[in-house]
Amino acid sequence: MSEVEVKHLGEGYMDSASLKKVGVIYGDVGTTQFTCNVIGNLEQGDYVQVYHERFGWVLGKVDEIKRKTNLTLEKAIKLQDDDFTVKEIVAATVVVIGYRDERGLLQFPRTPFNVGSIVYKAEEEFIKKVIGIKDIREKGAYIGRLYRYRKIPIYLDINVMVQKHVSILAKTGAGKSYLTGVLLEEFLKHNVTAVVIDPHGEYISLRTPSKKTKLHQEFGVLPRGYEGKINVFTPDVQLNKGKPLKFTLSSMTSRELLNLMNLDARQYLIPLRKAMDLLKTSRQYYTIKDVMRVLESEENNALQPLLSQLEYLDEMGIFDKRGTKINEIVQRGKLSIINLRGVPPDIQELVVQRLSMALFELRKRNKIPPLMLVVEEAHNYAPQQGTSSSTKILRTIASEGRKFGLGLCIISQRPAKVDKNILSQCNTQIILRVTNPNDLRAIGNSVEGLTKGSLEEIQRLPVGVALVTGGNIPMPLFVEIRPRETKHGGESVKVV
Template sequence: MVQLDITMIENEEERDPSVIGTIYGDVGTNSFKFSMVGHAERSDYITVEHPDCGPVLCQIDSIIRKSNYTLDRSLERDGGRIDEKVIASATVIGYRDSNGLLNTPRTPFAVGCDVRLSDAQFIKKVLGLKDDTRTCAYIGMLRNYDLRIMLDINSMVQRHVSVLAKTGGGKSYVSGDIVEELMKHGVTCMIVDPHGEYGAMRDAADGKEDIRFGVSPRSYRESMVEFGMDESGDIHPLRFTLRSLDAKDIMELCSSSDSKTSVLALSKAIENVKAKKDFYDIKDLIDEVSSIDSARHYALIRDLQLLDSLHLFAQKGNSLTDLVQKGKTTVINLKGYSPDIQQIVVRRLGTMLFEMRKAERIPPMMLVLEEAHNYCPQTESTACKKSLITIASEGRKFGLGLMVISQRPAKIDKNVLSQCGTQIILKVTNPNDLKAISASVEGLTGGMEQDISGMPIGTAMIIGAGIQTPLLVDVRPRETRHGGASVQVLEDDDDE
């Protein structure tokens, strides 16, 4: 490396250490540039005094180091003196006026104004950050600041939430944080968990208290109930009745080739069984189809037997009071079920929660949907898409919130994504996904898109639920065990 003699060009006179720069050049009312002398990073908050409005909160958009070290000089590996300046551009966020409202100055700052790093209390005041632990969920700390970020729980449930990131970006981790907060606040919740990750929340996380975040490991065993296929230990059997399924639905579930004769035979069998019994199961249907013509409907009978082996359908299904318990979180563990079956389960649950909430037979609650692109995709139709769109567009009126979690924002139905009033965005790099996010998030600038693609694991951009401008947040550690930890292919040496 060439030994360089770099000289920062700055004012020689003694400077106030809290000042990190000076405004210069053309100054607008929304943005300005300043020469930077102290240390600051992109997205940091700065304060500038305005003659009419007092201190105004601004945010650094970009920082550029300018020098006279040209391409030619670098090629010559010139080790001579280099003059260097650092300039930054900033966006004006605003100030609280005498009525406590967020306002922006109508005239530009003067050139030559000092730029200072903002203190946490001023940021909190101008951004209007909430801190009521009774009604808010603690999600993390403002990046680079000692400032807790709390999300308004009512607004999350009323206006829905989306959690978006590429795979391994930390979606399930931060969603677990939110579910912990919902349980802490006694908010009823149901999680559609296709990978069987959330049952781990019964256990406290490993390790000790995290001092920066003030979070200690804790178990939520008493606040959770889980249903699924694997009936071991803590998991209760998931059972539905067949009553609301018609022949076509059942054929879909068994991935049966729905030839006309099979559909007709099954319809007839359902009709016959219904005439005899109020409650029936798949075995009853098999008996009935066999009695019609077992040789002819051999393939149908075999598919029904396969469906029966999942034990998902029974004469008596899970009752509403089992599935939704006030103040508790119900995990619907769908691990082991095929995509078609998962969709039917989600449709049943979605429709049931919506109808029961409308009739006020269950408390206001949040439905958490992992891998949402599989249940309400943009292009294809699925068994459950309609019921999810209904919840997204009408759930608000009835206190039924939806939290959609996805690694492919571009593939989720726009009707669902655009209804989410709170967005939690972690690292996303796919250009189509970034486009889908920009389209559904108000106030996202080009610089923020860049932030999203470069964010480290553990940092989220959050907007909504009481937060009016997108904030970069260091997500708090989990109290409970995270069930979705990445699997190591090779053991670390120090594990030996």
């Protein structure tokens, strides 16, 4: 082995004699990618290493594989009658990732590889070293193993996730709620304070251990439940189990109340404001029924639509004289699930808006511990088109929350329908299978370093495999998600 080779391989790396040969470079060779014929077991997404005469060992990734033949349409038609030998070659396009220099910095080779250079299957230790995959289990969330390289665990830095936000994107049935459950398990293990907006009530299953399988042993995890670390709140205690979630009516303005009821502010703002101001002068807390009594005393038939909407809000039971205190919801080291299953969409928006605003204001004043706010079905609460009362505060948290230790995790099955101002602020992105062209376009525009081959591969990802990028992950990586420790609550209902 030459001096240059020793210098760039470093201690513990094998020489080429112990590596598995998988191809030879041919054709036009650039500094960012090259083509090699495949002479071994090589698949799209595999990592390879090639020795460069100036820079030592360099890591690459197979972006595309094609089988090239000399069989034309005319020859294919004659193939049954004539004695014709088909010549073929399997060729791989490899994207160059780079090498680590003497300072440990990732560098690209500034000159192309030599034509005829041998391509080897990359060693796992070399992959970890060049990509910069580190074992940070003390402060990291263990989400799985590098896809097809199960000896390389992947950890996401929890501090970075809270400071710089997270997005989890996937089509329906691709495993986003399963993955979110894995992430929440890691938060619970590391005593991270979190609040989850749960529109379908699927994360309550975090209390219950899963059944042990062979995968648990392979990924090094054991089934367990987190009963003592989970609190559940719901606006509808008759429909869902949990502690009641109530808001104080006196903390809302008349305009906010009208927006919730989708009524014309020009027609109803003045009478509603007068009624609420009158009640504020006489008492500290008041109810929807109190507001209705004041409005009914005016005996104005034009106010009947307003009274009907107020009666609807009263039936929802979301308002009370004394609302639920935030310090009851946010408890250090615990997970609070806001179960909105069966709650009407307008009430869900109110819950997300009021709760998010309270978390942001109290976190600014350091009245509650640093925490992660997890929002499922985020396209409903922060849509790219249309309006939602919760969009503005979620934008504020996305842009300013990191300053105050309030992290945001956005989960959606429609990336193209999520507010781009929010999505662009998510530094750590976890993407499972996506097939919609608009969603793929949105992902391609927001993920740095994503190659054309990787973007195409997102459409074919098996369930349980995700593309992870950002945060402490220096480049897009495909990760096989570990099995859940707890029971998965988001399984589809079987009809037959």
